[in-house]
Amino acid sequence: MRIAVLSGAGISAESGVPTFRDDRNGFWAKYDPYELSSTEGWRQHPARVWAWYLWRHHLVMQVEPNAGHRALAAWQDLGEVTVITQNVDDLHERAGSTNVHHLHGSLFEFRCDTCGQHYDGQIPDMPEPELEADPPSCGCGGLIRPGIVWFGENLPDGPWNAAVEAASQADIMVVVGTSGIVYPAAGLPELAMSTGTPVIEVNPEKTALSAQVTAVVRETASAALPTLLQRIAGTLD
Known part of the structure; x- marks a missing residue:
C-alpha cells in the first residue's frame, strides 16, 4: 500500500x-x-x-516527536509511506520516518x-x-x-516533484494538521482526489478541505494517527 x-x-x-x-x-x-x-x-x-x-x-x-509523528513512522511497516510536510522542523525524521519531503x-x-x-x-x-x-x-x-523557503521564493523542485508523484500515485492520502489554504501544497489533496484516491483529513478544526475530502476525523494527530489505518480500513473496502 x-x-x-x-x-x-x-x-x-x-x-x-x-x-x-x-x-x-x-x-x-x-x-x-x-x-x-x-x-x-x-x-x-x-x-x-x-x-x-x-x-x-x-x-x-x-521538543520531541509526539504520538502522531511516531505513528506515521510505524506505518512504514505496512507499506510505502511518503511524508510531505509544510513544517520546517525535523520531528518526522526524529520519529523514524525515512521518506520525508520538506516543501518549505x-x-x-x-x-x-x-x-x-x-x-x-x-x-x-x-x-x-x-x-x-x-x-x-x-x-x-x-x-x-x-x-x-521565504516569501518571494519558489518551492524547491526536488521536494515538490516528489510530492506531486506521491499524491498522484498513492492508494490513500492523509492530510493532517493543515488548514488547506496555503498553495501550492493545498492542491495536493485535490490532485489525489482527481485520480480517485481516498483522502482522509485529520484535524480537530474544520478547514478549507473538509467539504471535499473522502472522510474527516475530528481529532488531533496524536489521538487519531496511532489507530487511523485500522479504523478506516472497513470504510474504504
Whole structure:
C-alpha cells in the first residue's frame, strides 16, 4: 500500500513547536513576520534574521516527536509511506520516518545565499533570544542562510516533484494538521482526489478541505494517527 501524508503546523504544535504567532508578547513580537521571513528582510538585516532562526532552531531542539509523528513512522511497516510536510522542523525524521519531503525547507539545513553551496559547519546554540547574530561566511564571499523557503521564493523542485508523484500515485492520502489554504501544497489533496484516491483529513478544526475530502476525523494527530489505518480500513473496502 502506498500512503501519502501531507502534514502541517498542527502536528508539530502538539509537540510544543512554537510559531511566530505564539510570540505575540515576547521578544520578537514587535517585528513584522515578513521582515524575518523574506529575501528582502535578509538583504536588509541578515544579522537579525539569522538570530531569529537560531532562536527557532534552539526551540525546536527542545521538543520531541509526539504520538502522531511516531505513528506515521510505524506505518512504514505496512507499506510505502511518503511524508510531505509544510513544517520546517525535523520531528518526522526524529520519529523514524525515512521518506520525508520538506516543501518549505528545513531549520536544519543551511546554504550560501550567493553560490547556493550546502553548509555543514557548526551552528551555534542560542538558548536565549538575541536581536542580532552575525551569520557565517562562505568561501565565495556570501553569507550562510537558513534553508527555509521565504516569501518571494519558489518551492524547491526536488521536494515538490516528489510530492506531486506521491499524491498522484498513492492508494490513500492523509492530510493532517493543515488548514488547506496555503498553495501550492493545498492542491495536493485535490490532485489525489482527481485520480480517485481516498483522502482522509485529520484535524480537530474544520478547514478549507473538509467539504471535499473522502472522510474527516475530528481529532488531533496524536489521538487519531496511532489507530487511523485500522479504523478506516472497513470504510474504504
